[in-house]
Amino acid sequence: MISIVFDLDGTLADTSRDMLKAANLCFEEMGYSDVLSEAMHRGTALHGGRAMLTKGLTLLKEPNLANVVSEYYPKFLKYYRENLYEKTVFYDGAITCVEKMAKQGWNVGICTNKPEDLAKSLLSKMSAQNYFKALVGADTLSVRKPDPAPFFETLRRLNGKPNRSCLVGDSITDYKTAKAADVPIILVDFPPNDTDMSSLKPDAIIGHFDELVPTIEKLFLKIK
Known part of the structure; x- marks a missing residue:
């Protein structure tokens, strides 16, 4: 049986706008307004809270950057939890694709660097928790x-095997994870991602979820 493990942010869902709002609320608490913009920094948002705080504080020329990031990261999580599902959306075709995988008997799970409780809360708010048989977060x-x-x-929670699995992600972190696990990596090239996917030389790159199932089928035919 094939097991597909997805990243969440930037792969299944565009969470950038709600994450940017949480980061800007942190900067407002510091006395600054609209440090990060949707036009310029949605790609940074997909790298997580610490990345956004670091980016904003760098723009503000904060001399004590590391300590301020550490101080405000818990506040970022608080603000994000309060604004978790205002503008977040699944990428076009994501749920249809997951449903198709389930109909084919594939196991589908999520491995994310979002804290587990936030990931579960987001899926619940999006009425999508039942599509995924396993979820492992940053703090699991x-x-x-x-x-x-x-x-x-x-994979263990999916009862899957490494030689019949692959990781679907959107970042160098996902790429490195797959390489460390010695499994195929498929990267999605969806906006607002600012990573040059082709430079990573993954097993495949897709630009829409319509391409994913055929891509996986071809990949496992090669593995056979």
């Missing part, structure tokens, strides 16, 4: 991606 284990342990834990 003592390590997070690109360590392969969260991927293997997701």
Whole structure:
């Protein structure tokens, strides 16, 4: 049986706008307004809260950057939890694709660097929690991606096997995770991602979810 493990942010769903709002609320608390913009920084948002705080504080020329990021990251999580599902949307075709995988008897799970409770809450708010048989977040284990342990834990919960699995993601972190786990990596090239996917030389790149199932089928024919 094939097991497909997805990343969440930037892969299944565009969470950038709600994450940017949470980061800007942190900057407002510091006394600044609209430090990060949707036009310029949605790609940064998909790299997570710390990345956005670092970017904004760098723009503000904060001399004590690391300490301020550490201080405000819990506040970012608080603001994000309060504004988790205002503008977040699944990418076009994502759920249809997951449904097709389920009909074919494939196991589908999520391995994300979003804290587990936030990931579960978001899926619940989007009425999508039942589509995924397993979810492992940044704090489920003592390590997070690109360590392969969260991927293997997701696979264990799916009753899957590494030689019949692949990771679908959108970042160098996902790429490194798949390489460490020695499984195929398919990268999605969806906006607002700012990563040059082709430079990573993944097993495949897709530009729409319509392409994913045929891509996986071809990939596993090659593996045979």
